Amino acid sequence: MAMTLAEKILAKASGNKTVAPGDIVMAKIETAMAHDITGPLTVNTLKNEGIEKVWDNEEKITILFDHQIPADSITAAENHALLRKFVKEQGIKNFYDIREGVCHQVLPEKGHVLPGTVAVGADSHTCTYGAFGTFATGIGSTDMAAVFATGELWFKVPETLYFNVSGKLNDFVTSKDVILKIIGEVGFDGATYKAAQYGGETVEEMSISSRMTMSNMAIEMGAKAGLIEPDVKTTYFIKRAMQKHGTTRPYTALKGDEDAKFEETYEIEVNDLEPLFACPHAVDNVKTAREVAGRPIDQVFIGSCTNGRVEDLRAAINIIDQHGGIADDVRVVVTPASREVMLEAINEGIIQKFYEYGCVVTNPSCSACMGALYGILGPNEVGVATSNRNFRGREGSLESEVYLASPITAAACAVKGELIDPRDL
Template identity: 85%
Template sequence: MGMTLSEKILAKASGNKTVSPGDIVMAKIETAMAHDITGPLTVNTLKNEGIDKVWDNEKIVILFDHQIPADSITAAENHILMRKFVKEQNIKNFYDIREGVCHQVLPEKGHVLPGTVLVGADSHTCTHGAFGAFATGIGSTDMAAVFATGELWFKVPETLYFNITGELKPYVMSKDVILHIIGEVGFDGATYKAAQYGGETVKNMTIASRMTMSNMAIEMGAKTGIIEPDEKTINYVKTAMEKHGTTRPFEPLKADEDAEYEEVFEIEVNDLEPVFACPHAVDNVKQAREVAGRPIDQVFIGSCTNGRLEDLRAAIKVIEEHGGIADDIRVVVTPASREVMLAAIEEGIIQKFYKYGCVVTNPSCSACMGALYGILGPGEVGVSTSNRNFRGREGSLDSEVYLASPITAAACAVKGELIDPRDL
């Protein structure tokens, strides 16, 4: 019996010819990432264990993205701690407050390699599965073990295969596809499994759209959200490395034809409509027209899920075509990275957002973590392109968050209420 993509990557990383679901393997890590929230615990754990040297200062990535610029004394202290660690260990890949969200910056800088194991001390590290890597989030103490040894144990997961076919209609994005899938599977339907996406629809998606799909695998409990690498993937990775002067060998892997999946889901998207994930659960998914008409207070366009250039383009197009946003609506726009911000400025997108009264922030996690910008107050309702709508995720415990695609979110900003973008 052949192996799935995740099994082949874990077999290679652990030096095994074959692995099966349930096996425990010790895998070599190719890339390890920690940020300003999770990094300090990792560093302090290393110090407490008397470990004074990391395993590889070129394969570790340290990045600030959650509390940037520092929004408290504690945040500033954490930044100081991490900067000191970077200097002590001569960490080659350090991105201070200027670069943006880790899950966007890592692939942009050429740190995500197909066929390898990548770990990050952040749950949405599964985003990088879009590049054919076994990418997953781990805890800060596990990350300390990785920083020290370059290895980590894994239980080989079962794989759920999502065969996605059909052509997306106008106003429907990959965010609608993944929300639909999560609504079908449930918030825990893929717990500790690899969610693999394939089919003609995925092949036709841009890299950015694939990243949205992989990013939200964790919202159904998956260990990773992985996509077989193709020509688009290889071109992106090679271009990123060339652009930033890095060269690291990699071997793209694919599943065997006779790979065995725990379950195969057939997802046909020809008739898929825009959707919302309604409060207070990501799997509480309803068609946009089912909940249309609910007044809202704020729209957030950004995050590691939908803060890329194609997302900003899609959102501003809707706003521009309809003459701007509603008078009493706040719109917070946060590009996912400096690279995205600069490209959006060059295209005139940022100027247009400002023209129509939106607030554009520096690249960061922004409103997605409810601690930096765009906090919702008691009783307020927000529409967000991020990945979670748990109670209190974007502010008050008494606020409500509806997750949507950039197109749908922009339509809500125009109308001042929940709406199907086709009905503007």
């Protein structure tokens, strides 16, 4: 029986020769992650159920602080203290305190994400790891307690939607524009509990960072996972991450069968794709940059687990540098996705340039993406963000508006002080 990539991974993880959409399987978890917002409920659930020991404290559980770092309230500090105590009690090896950055960047960097396996995180954007050929999905904190206790979790095998992306991306157009185009076509709920698989010549040409952007936003169309088949780029990234951080975990990369059946195949041709915005207040409210150009803005946020990697920061500063800086009346908040990203950007001189142009560079964290730490928008303010969500209140006031865009487009808006197509600077 021919199987898709998602089906093959779930079959392997559940000890079945084959699975089909709709089957219920109990799958072994290879990577489980909780952070400072979701972790406390997981820990308290374990305690309430009398679970004294996690199933694995050496390799498979990771706890990380990224949402409220450094602690921005007494409650946040209490949550941090609770998790630090739990980590010590359990002897959990993979613990990253306030210094490392966003979970979805840090875990792959440190070799904790493996192709051909099942990864779960108590965070909806865990689907980012699908860029490595991993069946990765977000779960709730109480489900995570079950995983911490047993190392397993049940899944309904999803149907797969296949997105065949073809053509060559033009200058100023990125993978962020590709995924916004897909979400605009499918809708915010068009892939609910489906596996979204991206492939085709355009995806094959993308860097790992660009692929992570695609997989990261699978959840924005309701998908359970956002998968890309592993290739030599994947192998190189994983090998380098393991060597750099001294991890050695075996894995078997999987690919779907050529004759596997998808529920639906979408042909996404990008030769004529233009820079796009997801306009307020829905990520599927997608329009070309020229359709909405001219709207004055108050803030630009460059960062997040969607677009906070070195290639994103490099692309943004190149635009700002070429045009001599940012508009006087626009705030620009820049947040590298991890300490590793920050250090590389410092070594390239990127961070210094952001500062020279008057941008505010924060410590690696979720930052303005969650509207609680840095860069909160006030009533009637308009922001452009490279993050993944723009519903009301996501970045501050319910009366504010957020436009999602690529780092190139966001930087162009910072230069101009209004919504603009970067080709028109």
